[in-house]
Amino acid sequence: MAWLDKIKGRKKNESAENEAAATEKVITEPEAASNEEMTEDISSEAEEKRKRGWLDKIRNSLSKTRRNLTDKIEGLVKRTGDIDDDFWEELEDILIQADVGVKTTLELIKNIRSRVKKEGIKEAREVIALLRAEVEAMLAANETETVPAGKPHVILVVGVNGAGKTTSIAKMANKYKNEKQKVLLAAADTYRAAAIDQLQTWADRAGVELIKHNEGSDPGAVVFDAIAAAKARKNDILIIDTAGRLQNKTNLMKEISKVKKIIERELPENQSEVLLVLDAATGQNAISQARLFQEATGISGIILTKLDGTAKGGIVLAIADELKLPVKYVGVGETMDDLREFSSAVFAEALFGE
């Protein structure tokens, strides 16, 4: 296992650096918000820089997964050279270990195998490129562009306990605010102790308004009020935080369906979004989460959180394959601007690129 330790050592150094940078950011962040009034030139340059920074950040976040995946595959390629049954079996094992899931793994392998046969590929090395292409295609198949229609554009955020809903909402609020959108938050997690305070703290930091009721009140009522407020205040975007719920709790799922219905009733013209927040370290249970939330509220996209910590994240592929849901955002760190728009090309590049 010496190679594993080596990788761990490397990663540790890297992450320490990242973390140091990240903690600094927390402190300087309010300043950044007040420095909005910059001249065009500088801001576009900064924009450029920021974009490059994004790619690096995603690459860094995925570095654990990448090493886990590509190092193993490359090791396999070096050892075997030929493409035989053992090779396929080992490749299968590697993908399963990355949380890709048995079904999706078999699907991927089947596709690659048939292409290998058709294109007469003999070298194991070339399989990596095929795998990357397949992964990208699988992810890209569901990508959609949401164009906010009507004001306010409502984003309902749902997920199981501890997935990172509140933090993701803070990050989204910050992002939209920076894009000069008028954002309103709604604290419809009235169940968990201090959830409202947590969101309030984030709202203050991002400098956006929050509609809240008391702990224990009806989430539907909060949402109703928030929509009325958003209409009156002419907000562009309304983001709703909901309580974490395990997808097999029938009553809690009914509650969230009701919230969704209230949104549809109050804003029949607008196309609202429902984002499912998913912890990247989740295993195959994510499929069940996506499926049952899909049934309860319909899902327009996924926010994949804590991608900086996991060596896996392969679950994204399983979800893309089995449920055809697009990933909208990825959370890659602890600070307010550590939320990235998902791109299958970048993701595949980060996974398999050099």
Added chain:
Amino acid sequence: MAFEGLSDRLQDILKKIRGKGKITEEDVKVAMREVRMALLEADVNFKVVKDFTNKVRERAVGKEVLQSLTPGQQIVKIVHDEMTQLMGGSESKLQMSTRPPTVIMAVGLQGAGKTTTVAKLAKNLIKSGRRPLLAACDIYRPAAIKQLQVLGEQVGVPVFSMGQGDPVNIAKGAVEYSKTNNRDVIILDTAGRLHINEELMDELLQLKAAVNPEEILLVVDAMTGQDAVNIAESFNEKLGLTGIILTKLDGDTRGGAALSVKAVTGCPIKFVGVGEKIDALETFYPDRMASRILGMGDILSLVEKAQANFDEKKAKEMQQKIRSQEFTLEDFLDQMQQVKSMGPLEDLLGMIPGMGKQLKGMKGEIDEKELLHVEAIIKSMTMAERRDPAILNGSRKKRIARGSGTRVQEVNRLLKQFEETKKMMKQLTDMTGKKGKKGMPSIKFPF
């Protein structure tokens, strides 16, 4: 319930060989291949799966097994044994310091459920006669301290906090506080952190050095995938864990993490979180869990649940009443409520051997609604009617149906059910009464 998916798969596979009179090595091989797939789909760690299937196969193809009269049964037993071993053999209790206060440290990733779990743990300790103190060492997440304070109030345990100060000082302060305020267990709620975050991991190390905890418990989300073992390994290497708490086991996760962490780190699973309520923390019993996964039921837990929730004196009174035919609708309602207090019916029935699979078709709240109707009907009766249902005539029944929002037919059905239950219970108590079995918990279900 957790493990459901895995449980179904394994039961199907084992059913195929269970009844066979003759089993070949090839049969075992095929079955193990299927078991392997089932475990992988349940997020059991890759290496653990390999070891597990190898061990079972080795034992199963031995002469004694294949040539025995019931080879299928034997193999099921081997799977059960190995699974129990995998999850730690027997239950593992909390280690208490001989010189109080005992310090317990809860660590883990963000969102694993640490704060909720420490509050549940405090509640659990109160039940066993301890005087716990919660210490808020999560200084990073917004409102984490507030959350702990609210939960502390709910369970009736003081919470020590020093705002956003240094966690090490907070922990030390909590120890001092406990000495002057007669608290014998301190539970530290630490901030969630990634296992690869060197700086924050060092903070935990400093905490450990400062207060020398008896227990360092890793809180792990049961839904975690293949990474669960890496997380547990990293925390263990750095801190030396003494145990694991699995959370969110009330979800429909296949629970592979549970089957893996013990095997990889050697740290026993001490508790499992099984619900949103503050007392939904249970001791983890590997053998019982293995039985549940393999659909053999878990009668022991059921009995314990019943004992914890049933009032001994009341039960005796009830028995007396039944024997002397004094059992009324009032008692019927009372019993029903007692059963309800044991938790969701679905979970209870799942613990009865052979019931797990049958329940599958009745997804959701089985009968829970019907129970509500029954409750409403009885509550719509006058006291006299409850004591003597014989006085119920047509107009009374109509009134009751209207009052409870049901129909007369439903009222009639309930009355019939009640009579039958009464008869059945009479027979039951007569039977046990004659045999004179003492010390048996008398559980009676009103349906």
